[in-house]
Amino acid sequence: MIRLKWSWLVSLLLVLTLAGCGGGEAPSMQEDAAMEEAPAGPPAEPIDPETVGAITGSVAFEGETPRRVRIRMDAVPACTESNPDPVYSEEVIVNDNGTLQNVFVYVKAGLENRTFDVPEQLVHLDQNGCVYHPHVLGVMTGQTLHIMNSDPTNHNIHPMPAQNREWNKSQPPDTAPLREQFPRPEVMLPVKCNVHPWMKAYIGVLRHPFFAVTGTDGAFSLEGLPPGDYTIEAWHEKYGTAEQTVTIGEKETQEIEFTFSS
Amino acid sequence: MSAPGESVWLHRFAVLTACGTFLLIIAGGLVVGNEAGLAVPDWPLSYGMLMPPMEGGVFYEHGHRMIATSVGFLMTVLAIWLWRREPRRWVRRLGIVALGAVITQGILGGLTVIYLLPTPISVSHACLAQLFFCMTLSLALFTSRGWNSPMEPAEDREAPQFRHLAVAATVAIFIQLALGAALRHNGLGIAPHLIGAGIVAVLILWVAHRAFWKLSGQGTLVRLALAAGALMLLQLTLGVGSYWIRLVTQDAVQPQLSTVWITTAHVAVGALLLGVSLLLTLQSYRRLTLSGSTLPVPKTLEETLA
Structure with a gap:
């Protein structure tokens, strides 16, 4: 009887240890299908190329410019051999003109009823x-x-x-x-x-093509937008997000500026 | 079949398996610390081969797999050896259970790779590692000459019994290691782990105090209890260090050597603490007996398990 209890005790411990294994099921084909793009809302008027406008601008940076961190690749010869010069992290790059690089700027809202x-x-x-x-x-x-x-x-x-x-x-x-x-x-x-x-x-x-990534001049341009009200969001991996609402009329170009600070 | 503990080599082999398991736990800690758990996307092969180029995260992940394979081999040999030479049925069975545990552990490791580190599987993998380490340590102890030499158990007159305190400490340490694994794999916050640390510290101090002042004639128990106390202090220091170093390096663009080694040391010392506490518990069942008890309870572990 005691031996039986000992066996049960060991089994119980193993089962308890493994009890949390229910998660992490393999993504199935059905799940893949379910992830297909959801249908858009009621279709809007087709975009008239003669009336489209644009939203342009730049992303400024305020505050002390962070020092770029050197990446240590020493343990991987294939990487060090490919980079004779030091390689720095691209997490925060402040351009010479005081703008911020690698900011993803996009239309967050205003295009929901278009495909x-x-x-x-x-x-x-x-x-x-x-x-x-x-x-x-x-x-x-x-x-x-x-x-x-x-x-x-x-x-x-x-x-x-x-x-x-x-x-x-x-x-x-x-x-x-x-x-x-x-x-x-x-x-x-x-x-x-x-x-x-x-x-x-x-x-x-x-779902739409109205996005841009700031480069060495910190500028962005979202062109070909139909007249309307838009929410524009700027995203940066370290400094988070900022958004603005913009209204553009026919053939109008609106200029906006985002500012991130350290 | 030979007499219990007759084979010195069997004992040495069990010790080797336990040491290999401890090394494996350190290697597992290095995988997590270096964020290399998915550096090899396939399993059981690595990049479709048995031996991929060992660089970057592959060094840690595939190195962990190689050590795991070696420990699996050691455990297989140990289980067969025990099955053929060990006269005590419960020790033979423990060998089989340990073999089953290491096979399960290998499968769990594969599942963490295939299912991209789901928290429940990763935490289970970490917990089963500690349980398997306990099994190999127990086998090393049960096959030792000291365990199998006749001895007269000493009386434990205090309440609660020392053996019960030791059991409580061991169970608390295991739960604490599980909470730590859940914290490391983002399944829980730090609060349960901090509470667990307090409970473990109190229990181990109690055990060490009792052993030092009330069981001074039991050298083995005193040494193990004091070792547990010292490890606990070291572990608390490493715990504070791990929290602090992770806080100050949380914005680092890559894993920092200091963070990796301090957090891995925290995992390793946690395993050692669990192991010492387990040995202390088993030895207390072997070396102590109830005082004035008329209850028909078994007095030694041998009797409990036989």
Whole structure:
């Protein structure tokens, strides 16, 4: 009887330890199908190219410019050999003109009742020098993201979405590019390489093509917008989000400025 | 079959398995610390091969898999060895349970990779690692010459009984390690882990105090209890250090060496503390007996388990 209890005790301990294993089911085909783009609202009038306007502007930075952090790749010879010069984090880059780089600016609201064709052109994401190029990018739902490995080393590509399906794929050197799509809008979707944990990229997935990423001049331009009221959001990986409402009339260009501070 | 504890080599092999398991726990801590849990997206192979280039996160993740495979092999040999040579049926069975645990642990490790580190599986993987470590330590103890030598148990006149205190401390440490794993894998906040630390500290201090002042004739128990006390103080220091270092490096663009080593040391010392407390518990059942009790309760672990 006592021996029986001992066996039960050990079994019970193992079962209790494993009891929490119910989560993390494999994403099924049905789940994939459920993630397909939801139908848009009632269709609006087709966009008249003769009446479209634009929202342009820049993203300013206030405060003390943060020092860019050097990435330590010393433990991975393939990465150090690809980068004879020091490599710095792209988390915060303040341009010489006081603007902020890598800010994703997009129409957050105002286009809900419109649908847009998915562009045929590919959006490229390259792994080169053990860094993602570009660091911040945008794609439309269903548009193909073309992921390349230009490095002489293994990478894994691991998007960590909240709205789309998470996956993790390896990409050894000299292998064919990966072609991936995200069926649901999501701002922003982080991507990580767990082999080289400093490698991070952010993808904005939208149902429309009105988005931009600030570059070395900190400027953005959302062109071809039909007249209407819009909410424009600017997203930065460290400083969060800011938004403004803008109304544009026929053939009108409105200029706005966002400001992030340290 | 040989007499209990006859084979010195069997005992040494069990010790080797326990040491390998401790090393495996450290390797697992390094995987989490270096954020390398998904550096190898496939399982059971790594990048489709048995031996991928060992660089970056692959070094930690595949290294962990290699050590795990070695421990699995050691445990398989140990279980077969026990099954063929060990006369005590319950020890043979414990060997089989430990073998089942290490196989389950390997599968859990694979599931963490395939399902992209779901918190319940990751926490279960961390908890089963500690349980398996306890099993290998127990096997090392049960096959030792000291355990199998005849001895006259000493009386424990105090209430609560020392053995019950030791059991409470061991269970509390295990729960505390589970709470720590849940914290590390983002399943819980820090509050339960802090409360657990307080409970564990009180229980271990109580055990150490009782052993030092009331069981001074039991050298083994005193040494183990004092070791548990010292480890507990070290663990508290490492816990504070881990929290602080994670706080100051939370904006770092990549895992920091200091953070990785302090948090891994916290995991490793936690496992050691659990192991010492378990050995203390088992030894207290072996070396102490109830005083003046007329209840027909078994007096030693051997009798309890036989």
